[in-house]
Amino acid sequence: MVRIKKWQTLKEEGVDLFPHRAEITHSVTQVKKEFESLSAEELEKDGIRVSVAGRILTVRKMGRATFFHLGDALSRLQAYLRQDKVGPTEYQRFSLLDIGDIICIKGRLFRTRTGELTVLVEKYKFLAKCFHPLPEKWHGLQDVELRYRKRYLDLIINPESARVFWLRSALIAEIRKFFDERGYIEVETPMMQTIPGGALARPFKTFHNALGIDLYLRIAPELYLKRLVVGGFEKVYEINRNFRNEGISSQHNPEFTMLEFYEAYKDYHDMMEMTEELLVHLAQKLLGKLEITYGEHQISLQRPWKRIKFRQALVEYSGLSPAKLADKSAVIELASQLASEKTPLSYGKALDVLFDKQVKPRLIQPTFVINPPKEISPLAKSSPENPDEAERFELVIAGMEIANAFSELTDPIEQKKRFEQQAEERRKGDEETHPIDLDYVQALEYGLPPTGGEGIGIDRLTMILANKQSIREVILFPLLRPKD
RNA sequence: GGGCCGUUAGCUCAGAGGGAGAGCACCGGCCUUUUAAGCCGGGUGUCGCUGGUUCGAGUCCAGCACGGCUCACCA
Structure with a gap:
C-alpha cells in the first residue's frame, strides 16, 4: 500500500512517526474566528504568527509551491508552502504526506490574491498518519449507513x-x-x-x-x-x-x-x-x-x-363528534382498527391511539x-x-x-x-x-x-x-x- | 415484524443478457498566489452473499445479509 510505504520512508528520513505532543497557539477554528476580519494590509502590518495543527483535507501542488487546507471539525484553514521558504529537503518531504494526515504548521498569516486567510508555512511537523483515503471532497460521505457506522469519517x-x-x-x-x-x-x-x-x-x-x-x-x-x-x-x-x-x-x-x-x-x-x-x-x-x-x-x-384539551383536540382533528367520543365501545372499535392486532384496548388507551394517529401528526x-x-x-x-x-x-x-x-x-x-x-x-x-x-x-x-x-x-x-x-x-x- | 427501494473502484455515481465505466481520490511527469487549480499519461474491482435460469449473468429469477423510506409500537 502506497501510504504505508510513504510513511516508512518518513521513518527512514528520521521523522518521528508517533510524536508525543505538538506546540500549538491556536486551533484551526480559533484562527478563523480571531483573524478572519483582518484585511490583507492589517495582516501584513501586524505580522501575526500562529502554530496550528489539523488534518490535511485538500492539496494543490504547483511545482515548487503547494496550497493545502488544514481542518478541524468545524472549519478549515489554508496554508501555503513554498520551497524557497522551507528549503528543498522539507519541501520534497511534504510529498510523502497524504490527504488525511495530521500535521502541525507554524507561520505568518496573510491573504492570497483571492483574499483567503492563509498561513505562509515556515515549518511543519508530522503528527499522525492516515492510512486510508478519505471520502471525496465535494460530495462528502453520502452513504447514510457508513456515516453512522464510521461517524469519525462523517465528522472529518x-x-x-x-x-x-x-x-x-x-x-x-x-x-x-x-x-x-x-x-x-x-x-x-x-x-x-x-x-x-x-x-x-x-x-x-x-x-x-x-x-x-x-x-x-x-x-x-x-x-x-x-x-x-x-x-x-x-x-x-x-x-x-x-x-x-x-x-x-x-x-x-x-x-x-x-x-x-x-x-x-x-x-x-x-x-x-x-x-x-x-x-x-x-x-x-x-x-x-x-x-x-x-x-x-x-x-x-x-x-x-397553543393550549388545547385532549378531547377538544380529538374533536377538532379527528373529526369525531363529542357524542361519538363518549361512546366507549365505538372508540375502542375505531382505535383497534387503526392499531392493528393489538391486545384488547381500554377506553383510555383507545383515545390515546386516536390521538397519536390522527391528531399528533397534524400539530406542527x-x-x-x-x-x-x-x-x-x-x-x-x-x-x-x-x-x-x-x-x-x-x-x-x-x-x-x-x-x-x-x-x-x-x-x-x-x-x-x-x-x-x-x-x-x-x-x-x-x-x-x-x-x-x-x-x-x-x-x-x-x-x-x-x-x-x-x-x-x-x-x-x-x-x-x-x-x-x-x-x-x-x-x-x-x-x-x-x-x- | 409488514410493504417499497437500494447495495457496482477508497468516495459520488452511470451501466439493463455479449464480458467493467466516469468524476474525485490514488500513481508518474510539468507547473511559485491556487482553491472543484490546470495540462499529459496510468484503472487500482469478490458488481453485497448463496444458489438457479442461460452457450454466456453486474444485468433475469429465488433465498439470505445489511441499509434507507414507510406502516405498526413507543418518547
Whole structure:
C-alpha cells in the first residue's frame, strides 16, 4: 500500500512517526474566528504568527509551491508552502504526506490574491498518519449507513454533521445553566433498576451475578427523582439516558437522552410556563431567532403557545363528534382498527391511539395538549373539575412529542390504587402497564409536597433546533445491527 | 415484524443478457498566489452473499445479509 510505504520512508528520513505532543497557539477554528476580519494590509502590518495543527483535507501542488487546507471539525484553514521558504529537503518531504494526515504548521498569516486567510508555512511537523483515503471532497460521505457506522469519517468530511453535535452540546450546556440559575440540583439516579417504572414501555433486562437478581435498564428516572423531592431536594433535574426495548425509527433510538425536572409547590400550569420559557431561551441563545425552519414547515416559537384539551383536540382533528367520543365501545372499535392486532384496548388507551394517529401528526406549531385520560396517566393527579382527566400535558412540535409533564400524584393511597389498576390491565393482557412499586408508595407516605414534573426528549429537541428529520442525525452512534 | 427501494473502484455515481465505466481520490511527469487549480499519461474491482435460469449473468429469477423510506409500537 502506497501510504504505508510513504510513511516508512518518513521513518527512514528520521521523522518521528508517533510524536508525543505538538506546540500549538491556536486551533484551526480559533484562527478563523480571531483573524478572519483582518484585511490583507492589517495582516501584513501586524505580522501575526500562529502554530496550528489539523488534518490535511485538500492539496494543490504547483511545482515548487503547494496550497493545502488544514481542518478541524468545524472549519478549515489554508496554508501555503513554498520551497524557497522551507528549503528543498522539507519541501520534497511534504510529498510523502497524504490527504488525511495530521500535521502541525507554524507561520505568518496573510491573504492570497483571492483574499483567503492563509498561513505562509515556515515549518511543519508530522503528527499522525492516515492510512486510508478519505471520502471525496465535494460530495462528502453520502452513504447514510457508513456515516453512522464510521461517524469519525462523517465528522472529518461533513462539516454539517459536526455542526449538529456542537449544537447539541451547546443545547445541553444551556439547559444546565437554565436550571442551575434557578436553584435546581442536578442528580444522577439509577440506570439499573429492580422495578422499571416511571413510564409505560418495555424495558431491557439484565442480570447481576453477585446479587443473583434481575435488573432492568431504566425506562425513566421519574420515581427516583420524586423520592428526592420527598427528601427535600425541592428543585431537582437529571439529564441522562433512558432505554426502551421497542421499535427503532426516525424518531426512536433504543437509548435516548431525557431531561427530567421536578419542582415542589408547582403544578402543570407552572410547568407549561417554564417549558415555554426554556425553549424560547434555547432557541434565542442557540439560533438567535424564534421563527425556525423544520423540513417543509415554518415553526414559530413566539409565546404564548397553543393550549388545547385532549378531547377538544380529538374533536377538532379527528373529526369525531363529542357524542361519538363518549361512546366507549365505538372508540375502542375505531382505535383497534387503526392499531392493528393489538391486545384488547381500554377506553383510555383507545383515545390515546386516536390521538397519536390522527391528531399528533397534524400539530406542527408548538401545542400543549392538556388533560388526557387519567387511565393512561397513573402517576399524575386527576383534574378537580373532571376526575377522569389527568392534570397533564404533552407538548407537540412538528408532529413529535417533545415534552410530557404533570402535576404529580402525591396521595400514596390513590397511587397504590392506580398501580393496582395497572396490574389489573396487565392481567387482561396489556403488556404496557406500570409495575407496582411499593417502595415508591412508601416514599409518598412520608409526604411528597405538591410537585410539578416534566420530561423533555433532548434528541428530539435537538432535531427541531438543528432541522434534522432523523433522530440518528443527532445521536453520534445510533444503534445499528452489527455488520458480519 | 409488514410493504417499497437500494447495495457496482477508497468516495459520488452511470451501466439493463455479449464480458467493467466516469468524476474525485490514488500513481508518474510539468507547473511559485491556487482553491472543484490546470495540462499529459496510468484503472487500482469478490458488481453485497448463496444458489438457479442461460452457450454466456453486474444485468433475469429465488433465498439470505445489511441499509434507507414507510406502516405498526413507543418518547
